[in-house]
Amino acid sequence: MHRRTLILAAGAAALLAAVPGAQAQEAVKVGLILPLTGPFTAIGRQVETGARLYMQQHGDTVAGKKIELIVKDDGGVADATKRTAQELIVNDKVDVLAGFGLTPLALATAPLATQAKVPMVVMAAGTATITEASPFIVRTSFTLPQATEPMADWAAKNGIKKVTTLVSDYGPGIDAEKAFTGVFTKAGGQVESLRVPLANPDFSPFLQKVADAKPDALFVFVPAGQGAQFMKQFVERGFDKSGIKLIGPGDVTDDEVLNNMGDVALGAITTHHYSAAHDSPENKSFVEAFKKASNGTRPNFMGVGGYDGMHLIYEGLKKTNGQGGQALIDAMKGMSWTSPRGPVSIDPQTRDIVQNIYVRKVERKDGELYNVEFATIPNVKDPVKAAKSN
Numbered sequence: 001m002h003r004r005t006l007i008l009a010a011g012a013a014a015l016l017a018a019v020p021g022a023q024a025q026e027a028v029k030v031g032l033i034l035p036l037t038g039p040f041t042a043i044g045r046q047v048e049t050g051a052r053l054y055m056q057q058h059g060d061t062v063a064g065k066k067i068e069l070i071v072k073d074d075g076g077v078a079d080a081t082k083r084t085a086q087e088l089i090v091n092d093k094v095d096v097l098a099g100f101g102l103t104p105l106a107l108a109t110a111p112l113a114t115q116a117k118v119p120m121v122v123m124a125a126g127t128a129t130i131t132e133a134s135p136f137i138v139r140t141s142f143t144l145p146q147a148t149e150p151m152a153d154w155a156a157k158n159g160i161k162k163v164t165t166l167v168s169d170y171g172p173g174i175d176a177e178k179a180f181t182g183v184f185t186k187a188g189g190q191v192e193s194l195r196v197p198l199a200n201p202d203f204s205p206f207l208q209k210v211a212d213a214k215p216d217a218l219f220v221f222v223p224a225g226q227g228a229q230f231m232k233q234f235v236e237r238g239f240d241k242s243g244i245k246l247i248g249p250g251d252v253t254d255d256e257v258l259n260n261m262g263d264v265a266l267g268a269i270t271t272h273h274y275s276a277a278h279d280s281p282e283n284k285s286f287v288e289a290f291k292k293a294s295n296g297t298r299p300n301f302m303g304v305g306g307y308d309g310m311h312l313i314y315e316g317l318k319k320t321n322g323q324g325g326q327a328l329i330d331a332m333k334g335m336s337w338t339s340p341r342g343p344v345s346i347d348p349q350t351r352d353i354v355q356n357i358y359v360r361k362v363e364r365k366d367g368e369l370y371n372v373e374f375a376t377i378p379n380v381k382d383p384v385k386a387a388k389s390n
């Protein structure tokens with residue numbers, strides 16, 4: 001009897017050892033795909049630093065399993081993102097895909113997440129429809145309409161009547177233009193729209209058109225990092241002395257580049273979900289730790305997207321006891337927590353983030369430029385998807 005049990009036990013052990021991946025189940029693999037070379041490197045670095053910082057602060061074991069982070073560079077090119085995601089799914093057998101620095105990179109990968117039933121945490125990209133591209137997508141960044149509609153409201157209520165919009169000509173820029181124009185014209189405002197190419201933009205010819213139109217305000221969306229180039233050309237053309245107000249979602253004054261823009265940025269009004277100056281104990285310690293982890297770089301909204309994305313993965317895994325797939329996505333739905341940006345939750349219907357949007361003004365504080373928050377619109381859902389479900 002005793003001998004037979006032993007033999008059976010030995011047989012079971014041999015069988016287990018022969019099952020490929022049996023060992024790997026002790027780890028949860030997270031494939032983090034980001035632009036870490038090319039023109040959008042700043043976005044990738046912010047997200048990676050945020051994600052690594054979260055792991056450093058919370059340990060690398062969740063529900064008894066080791067979290068293994070595999071970081072890959074896609075250079076900001078959608079074909080590379082897709083190929084990398086495929087390799088991570090097939091070869092590395094990742095349990096979670098994460099990152100996605102730009103909208104086209106997220107959209108190219110969405111069908112793979114659906115086919116493989118692998119949760120895909122979008123930590124950066126901001127076009128509203130992204131979460132509809134796969135039931136396995138969940139987002140910890142923001143949507144452009146979510147950040148932009150409050151800007152249109154504020155402008156309409158603060159004496160601005162005529163606006164020129166200038167946006168990068170792709171998903172999030174078009175979302176921002178539509179969201180602003182919809183709300184602002186309904187309130188009686190007048191809008192003229194300009195679109196600038198995403199790659200290597202030269203803003204000068206567009207700024208000439210703005211000068212000719214003489215609007216009360218110039219509404220700008222450019223992706224994180226491009227604000228520096230925009231602001232340089234804005235000053236070169238004397239806009240800082242033109243009386244035309246600079247407004248937009250907060251991408252143009254992102255916290256990483258803001259401090260180097262100089263006084264020209266002072267007074268810019270933006271609406272967004274994150275400011276490094278957000279006044280909370282959670283944010284103060286986040287900013288301090290992020291700077292320590294990155295040679296003094298200030299976190300921006302991309303950094304907090306990476307940090308919160310890891311939080312969502314950790315808390316989801318705690319709920320599923322380490323299980324991935326559909327169970328993990330289900331566990332993430334409805335989750336809420338206090339982020340460095342303020343209170344956030346994951347909408348269980350849309351898998352998109354619900355968060356406060358703050359109205360901010362660029363001011364000098366302790367010798368540095370910050371987006372100083374002065375009003376809060378609480379618990380904002382993406383308005384594009386909210387309108388569809390009504």
Ligand code: PHB
Nearest residue numbers: 102103125126223224251
């Ligand atoms: C995007 O491509 O979705 C994107 C990139 C940078 C931003 C916002 C949106 O600042």
